[in-house]
Amino acid sequence: MSTVALKDVTKIWPDGTYAVDNVSLEVQDGEFMVLLGPSGCGKSTVLRMIAGLEDPTRGEILLNGEPVLELPPRDRSIAMVFQDFALYPHMTVSENIGFPLKLSGIEPSPRQDRVDAIAGALGIGEVLGRRPGQLSGGQRQRVAMGRAMVRRPGIFLMDEPLSNLDSGLRAELRAEISSMTRELGVTTMYVTHDQAEALTMADRVAIMRRGVLQDLGTPTEVYRRPATLYTAAFLGSPKMNLLEAAVYVHLDRYIALSFGEQTLYLAWSDPRARAVARYHGERIVVGIRAEALTPVTPDTQGHVFQGRIRYLEHHGHESLAYLDIGATAIVVDEIGAALTDTRGQGGGAFRRLGGALQRLTRPGGAEVAPEGPGGVATDPGRHHRKPAELAVRLAPYPQVSHGHPLAVSVRMDAVHFFDQRGDRIDAGWR
Numbered sequence: 001m002s003t004v005a006l007k008d009v010t011k012i013w014p015d016g017t018y019a020v021d022n023v024s025l026e027v028q029d030g031e032f033m034v035l036l037g038p039s040g041c042g043k044s045t046v047l048r049m050i051a052g053l054e055d056p057t058r059g060e061i062l063l064n065g066e067p068v069l070e071l072p073p074r075d076r077s078i079a080m081v082f083q084d085f086a087l088y089p090h091m092t093v094s095e096n097i098g099f100p101l102k103l104s105g106i107e108p109s110p111r112q113d114r115v116d117a118i119a120g121a122l123g124i125g126e127v128l129g130r131r132p133g134q135l136s137g138g139q140r141q142r143v144a145m146g147r148a149m150v151r152r153p154g155i156f157l158m159d160e161p162l163s164n165l166d167s168g169l170r171a172e173l174r175a176e177i178s179s180m181t182r183e184l185g186v187t188t189m190y191v192t193h194d195q196a197e198a199l200t201m202a203d204r205v206a207i208m209r210r211g212v213l214q215d216l217g218t219p220t221e222v223y224r225r226p227a228t229l230y231t232a233a234f235l236g237s238p239k240m241n242l243l244e245a246a247v248y249v250h251l252d253r254y255i256a257l258s259f260g261e262q263t264l265y266l267a268w269s270d271p272r273a274r275a276v277a278r279y280h281g282e283r284i285v286v287g288i289r290a291e292a293l294t295p296v297t298p299d300t301q302g303h304v305f306q307g308r309i310r311y312l313e314h315h316g317h318e319s320l321a322y323l324d325i326g327a328t329a330i331v332v333d334e335i336g337a338a339l340t341d342t343r344g345q346g347g348g349a350f351r352r353l354g355g356a357l358q359r360l361t362r363p364g365g366a367e368v369a370p371e372g373p374g375g376v377a378t379d380p381g382r383h384h385r386k387p388a389e390l391a392v393r394l395a396p397y398p399q400v401s402h403g404h405p406l407a408v409s410v411r412m413d414a415v416h417f418f419d420q421r422g423d424r425i426d427a428g429w430r
């Protein structure tokens with residue numbers, strides 16, 4: 001049995017940076033847990049503390065229920081694979097994989113048996129005699145995984161293991177890693193900034209931002225019910241439409257959500273109405289995914305937005321229309337930076353984040369964003385506002401074009417509500 005638990009773990013670097021801020025997390029035996037977040041959010045630091053390569057400033061780390069802070073890395077039954085899979089260039093694939101067993105004094109014959117078995121499982125049995133320089137990137141990464149797995153660790157830590165590979169290979173290896181770790185029943189923690197990896201591979205996803213755990217749940221839970229505005233904005237493609245709305249309560253009848261030129265009505269009978277009603281006279285953020293929007297005829301009544309197509313994007317299997325509906329969008333700035341930093345190299349997003357970096361490095365970590373004129377946070381490191389472009393899914397290559405009017409109905413039961421701080425408003429409601 002192999003479990004991992006972090007209890008109120010904080011890591012502060014000597015310069016005052018809060019890399020990890022009071023994180024508590026439990027990984028069950030055999031579970032595949034993905035730590036997801038943009039570059040610099042503290043994911044690698046969490047892994048490195050579990051592996052024993054860094055000490056937490058505060059808090060406790062338990063492996064199999066036992067505190068391990070006094071235990072050196074080699075005694076933790078952990079294997080770790082990094083993004084830059086450093087292999088020994090002068091050794092063959094077979095020697096690279098078998099090296100940890102050689103170090104532990106295992107005889108050549110049983111050693112080779114284990115190397116052959118793991119190489120077979122990873123699909124690199126044919127290249128055992130080659131040196132790393134004669135392998136493709138994907139094969140090299142498989143060798144690195146084989147070398148990590150060959151000692152049969154209880155816990156497998158992987159830090160962006162696919163980020164140096166092209167997208168086709170990533171998808172292929174993604175599936176292989178998932179099935180291999182599950183077949184072996186090994187408890188796995190996998191770090192990535194790539195939401196597709198997280199949502200396809202994980203049993204549960206832990207989403208981090210600036211050292212703080214934002215959300216934790218199965219891929220479906222965090223996608224369907226994001227706990228924070230940040231998670232809502234981070235997960236999904238196209239990104240969730242996040243619109244600013246003023247709340248007006250008409251007691252016992254409905255709640256009007258005013259988006260400027262247009263209004264949606266939340267029925268008083270909706271179980272979330274009471275939670276939203278607390279914001280009467282204030283502004284909140286309403287999140288609407290593209291799948292909650294359906295194009296309808298212009299005269300349709302009910303929960304409908306009327307808009308004009310600002311631009312169209314054709315993706316082959318579908319087209320996306322971006323509608324001007326006269327509303328204001330809330331943009332979570334770090335998300336864009338995280339997504340453009342496709343290689344996930346440390347520091348990449350930081351340079352782009354600018355202001356956010358300075359806030360991150362300020363001791364204390366938890367800050368409340370100042371409010372802008374509309375009452376919604378406008379701190380440039382967190383959110384800003386811009387005219388909304390509502391993403392709507394259409395059939396491929398539709399018979400509409402730029403400037404064309406389009407009406408869309410909104411499935412109110414699929415709408416999300418967040419307060420000015422970015423927390424889910426109906427958090428207590430299931």
Ligand SMILES: Nc1ncnc2c1ncn2[C@@H]1O[C@H](COP(=O)(O)OP(=O)(O)OP(=O)(O)O)[C@@H](O)[C@H]1O
Binds near residue numbers: 013018038045346
């Ligand atoms: N040895 C160190 N000394 C000081 N600061 C560090 C050190 N290592 C990391 N940091 C800082 O700690 C924070 C978290 O870094 P970490 O590497 O854990 O993030 P990450 O989410 O894994 O990012 P990436 O995806 O880019 O690897 C960042 O602000 C980083 O600059």
